[in-house]
Amino acid sequence: MAKIIQVGMADLKFAKAPDKLMTAGLGSCIGLCVYDPTVKIGALAHIMLPSSLQAKNVQNRAKFADTAILMMLEEIEHQGASKSRLQAKIAGGAQMFKFAGDSDIMRIGERNTQAVIENLEKHRIKIVAQDTGGNFGRTITFDVDTGSLLIRTIGHGERII
Amino acid sequence: MNNLDQFEKLSNLQVDALREIGNIGAGNAATALAQMINTRIEMNVPNVSILEFNKVPELIGGADTYVVGIYLTVSGSAPGSIVFLIPVEQACRLVDMLMGQPTGHTDPQTMGEIEYSAMMELGNIISATYLNALAMFTQLTLMPSVPALGMDMAGALLNAILAQFGEVADHVLVLETQFKKGEEEIVGYFFLLPEPGSLNTILKALGVSF
Numbered sequence: 001m002a003k004i005i006q007v008g009m010a011d012l013k014f015a016k017a018p019d020k021l022m023t024a025g026l027g028s029c030i031g032l033c034v035y036d037p038t039v040k041i042g043a044l045a046h047i048m049l050p051s052s053l054q055a056k057n058v059q060n061r062a063k064f065a066d067t068a069i070l071m072m073l074e075e076i077e078h079q080g081a082s083k084s085r086l087q088a089k090i091a092g093g094a095q096m097f098k099f100a101g102d103s104d105i106m107r108i109g110e111r112n113t114q115a116v117i118e119n120l121e122k123h124r125i126k127i128v129a130q131d132t133g134g135n136f137g138r139t140i141t142f143d144v145d146t147g148s149l150l151i152r153t154i155g156h157g158e159r160i161i
Numbered sequence: 162m163n164n165l166d167q168f169e170k171l172s173n174l175q176v177d178a179l180r181e182i183g184n185i186g187a188g189n190a191a192t193a194l195a196q197m198i199n200t201r202i203e204m205n206v207p208n209v210s211i212l213e214f215n216k217v218p219e220l221i222g223g224a225d226t227y228v229v230g231i232y233l234t235v236s237g238s239a240p241g242s243i244v245f246l247i248p249v250e251q252a253c254r255l256v257d258m259l260m261g262q263p264t265g266h267t268d269p270q271t272m273g274e275i276e277y278s279a280m281m282e283l284g285n286i287i288s289a290t291y292l293n294a295l296a297m298f299t300q301l302t303l304m305p306s307v308p309a310l311g312m313d314m315a316g317a318l319l320n321a322i323l324a325q326f327g328e329v330a331d332h333v334l335v336l337e338t339q340f341k342k343g344e345e346e347i348v349g350y351f352f353l354l355p356e357p358g359s360l361n362t363i364l365k366a367l368g369v370s371f
Binding site: 008009024025026027028029048049094095096097108109112136137138139152154 | 214215218223224225227230232309310311313314315316317318319320321322323324325
């Protein structure tokens with residue numbers, strides 16, 4: 001029986017096929033799925049912030065793009081995936097509020113997206129699909145067996161990448 | 162000491178003080194509203210609680226619950242943020258209440274500029290009156306920003322707000338707010354997210370500090 005494993009905010013979980021990974025309500029956060037299609041092992045991180053370097057409290061490594069990816073790689077290889085086969089799919093990074101003035105909060109989604117892409121490049125992990133930006137939230141379900149990522153929104157349709 | 166520790170150590174007396182301020186703020190908000198719309202809408206704060214930020218989506222029905230969120234920042238001697246969250250069906254009823262329309266008149270599809278402004282104005286009034294009550298008791302200077310409105314999944318709105326704070330606001334102060342007009346009763350949630358040190362500044366000014 002396949003399970004759907006819930007991933008909370010600033011959280012990271014691993015799964016083996018036929019299980020699926022799901023995270024609800026991505027706003028400016030990024031849902032990063034990394035998987036090995038050969039052994040069908042995957043991970044999903046709900047990343048909140050671009051970098052652990054500016055943070056005072058870095059206890060929760062899943063919160064930041066740089067440390068979440070490191071954590072993912074250490075563990076996923078441990079579980080039998082091969083780093084050279086890893087592929088990534090990313091979703092989220094929206095701008096949820098409209099402010100009259102210019103504010104940093106407006107760009108946090110964009111900065112998160114950028115940071116995730118840069119960190120994946122650094123570790124030479126290929127991004128095979130991406131659905132980022134916009135001004136709407138996303139709930140995503142990652143099927144570790146097929147590698148397909150289902151994205152649901154409110155009023156902005158549903159798609160599989 | 163960080164925010165997390167501070168919130169966990171709040172005593173009953175301190176929570177009571179914050180609830181009392183919430184009720185005074187709500188009373189003032191009701192008066193301000195009555196002057197604006199010529200109808201009395203009762204407002205109360207029956208419950209004040211402290212919650213982990215992660216638990217906030219559950220409180221209003223899950224991370225992908227469709228909600229209206231009003232967000233503003235507070236500057237001055239105790240900086241922080243204020244968020245007002247209400248499920249979208251409730252928000253529509255509240256708009257009907259505010260605009261003197263029969264319940265069911267507004268639905269998420271028909272929410273237009275006027276309905277958004279009504280919600281925004283409501284958020285503005287509640288936040289400003291709450292801050293005024295807080296400022297009056299504490300003698301602190303607290304200034305609200307212009308509010309921003311979002312309508313989407315609760316989790317999506319909340320993580321956009323939390324991302325601005327990064328690691329600090331792991332816990333939030335929740336003021337459950339009731340709106341009543343005749344038989345109709347609507348509940349929304351008002352969240353206060355103090356920046357590090359702000360909560361202590363407030364409690365100290367109230368004479369109930371650690």
